[in-house]
Amino acid sequence: MMTINELSHKLGLKIITEIPKKLERKVTGVYSCDLLSHAMAKINEGDVWITIHTNLNVVAVASLTDCACVLIPENIEIEKQMAERAAEKEVVLLSGAKSAAELCYEIFRLIKD
Amino acid sequence: MASVVVRDYIIPANDFTIAGEASSNVRKILSQLGVAPDIVKRTSIAMYEAEINAVIHGNGGQAHVEIDENKIVITISDQGPGIEDLELAMQEGYSTAPDSIREMGFGAGMGLSNMKKNSDILDIKTAVNEGTTVNITVFFKK
Numbered sequence: 001m002m003t004i005n006e007l008s009h010k011l012g013l014k015i016i017t018e019i020p021k022k023l024e025r026k027v028t029g030v031y032s033c034d035l036l037s038h039a040m041a042k043i044n045e046g047d048v049w050i051t052i053h054t055n056l057n058v059v060a061v062a063s064l065t066d067c068a069c070v071l072i073p074e075n076i077e078i079e080k081q082m083a084e085r086a087a088e089k090e091v092v093l094l095s096g097a098k099s100a101a102e103l104c105y106e107i108f109r110l111i112k113d
Numbered sequence: 114m115a116s117v118v119v120r121d122y123i124i125p126a127n128d129f130t131i132a133g134e135a136s137s138n139v140r141k142i143l144s145q146l147g148v149a150p151d152i153v154k155r156t157s158i159a160m161y162e163a164e165i166n167a168v169i170h171g172n173g174g175q176a177h178v179e180i181d182e183n184k185i186v187i188t189i190s191d192q193g194p195g196i197e198d199l200e201l202a203m204q205e206g207y208s209t210a211p212d213s214i215r216e217m218g219f220g221a222g223m224g225l226s227n228m229k230k231n232s233d234i235l236d237i238k239t240a241v242n243e244g245t246t247v248n249i250t251v252f253f254k255k
Binding site: 034035036037038039040041045051053055056057058060061063064065066081089 | 129130132133136137140150154157158161162165217218219221223224227230231
């Protein structure tokens with residue numbers, strides 16, 4: 001079992017919202033989807049949710065589903081408004097260089113061990 | 114039975130800076146009341162979908178929430194264009210959301226089916242050019 005902090009270091013992910021107590025949360029799964037209603041229905045508590053959307057609605061869905069964190073792939077620029085809202089709602093926001101598929105694979109491998 | 118908590122929220126039209134705030138607030142209240150996490154999640158999903166629909170399709174509206182020790186009843190109403198064919202709208206994948214809304218990640222056509230799946234009673238009253246009222250009931254105990 002791995003924390004968000006450990007996962008971020010292992011995969012070289014950038015932590016956009018620093019919420020120390022939340023970074024110690026265990027990651028239990030990974031889910032990738034860009035349709036918000038679909039994601040909301042399928043995300044499990046403790047999942048890393050990978051999406052290319054960088055709008056405020058992502059923060060709302062992350063908060064309602066209680067996923068471990070949101071990971072934006074491919075170094076997609078994150079809107080300032082989103083980062084601010086994430087900090088306010090205590091939603092951990094991460095950014096990675098790789099594609100959603102590669103990140104899913106790597107996270108899955110790490111948390112399975 | 115007397116309601117223990119009653120809340121009212123205004124849902125502004127097309128304002129995504131606060132879309133979801135009412136659902137988020139209700140989620141917090143339910144958690145504080147010690148409602149089981151899976152029930153909190155089901156309620157949040159159903160309410161968020163209804164709230165977002167009011168933002169996107171209903172020109173905004175209002176939410177009225179009543180919580181007692183057995184259940185939560187959420188009423189979200191708008192004075193928007195109404196739903197022409199409710200049966201069609203209930204079908205998963207059917208959506209009338211414009212492209213600008215789809216670009217944000219909405220418009221999957223799962224809103225109403227998510228509401229149905231996550232509520233114990235779902236009642237929708239709608240009339241063209243008059244508006245839509247969605248009633249969601251979730252029981253705390255099975």
